[in-house]
Amino acid sequence: MKKRTVVVRKDGSRRNSSSSSRTRRVRYLECQKNHAANIGGYAVDGCREFMASGEEGTNEALNCAACGCHRNFHRVEIESSGDVCESSS
Numbered sequence: 835m836k837k838r839t840v841v842v843r844k845d846g847s848r849r850n851s852s853s854s855s856r857t858r859r860v861r862y863l864e865c866q867k868n869h870a871a872n873i874g875g876y877a878v879d880g881c882r883e884f885m886a887s888g889e890e891g892t893n894e895a896l897n898c899a900a901c902g903c904h905r906n907f908h909r910v911e912i913e914s915s916g917d918v919c920e921s922s923s
């Protein structure tokens with residue numbers, strides 16, 4: 835008598851991120867990279883908002899798709915979402 839084996843695949847590749855419990859959204863706005871620094875001037879590329887050129891977690895995600903600069907050159911705005919519940923004990 836043959837028994838059928840049912841293989842249950844468990845998705846073990848999933849990472850559980852327990853880094854932060856509350857949501858804090860970070861937005862990257864205008865690019866502030868000075869493209870004329872080498873000639874002693876000041877000129878930005880006019881990029882208004884950072885757009886990741888790749889998926890989150892990849893190196894491409896750190897570069898702006900619009901202007902090609904690293905994310906660090908963009909102005910950071912931290913949005914704290916309103917659903918932060920602080921329980922007083």
Ligand SMILES: [Zn+2]
Nearest residue numbers: 865879901903
């Ligand atoms: Zn830029």
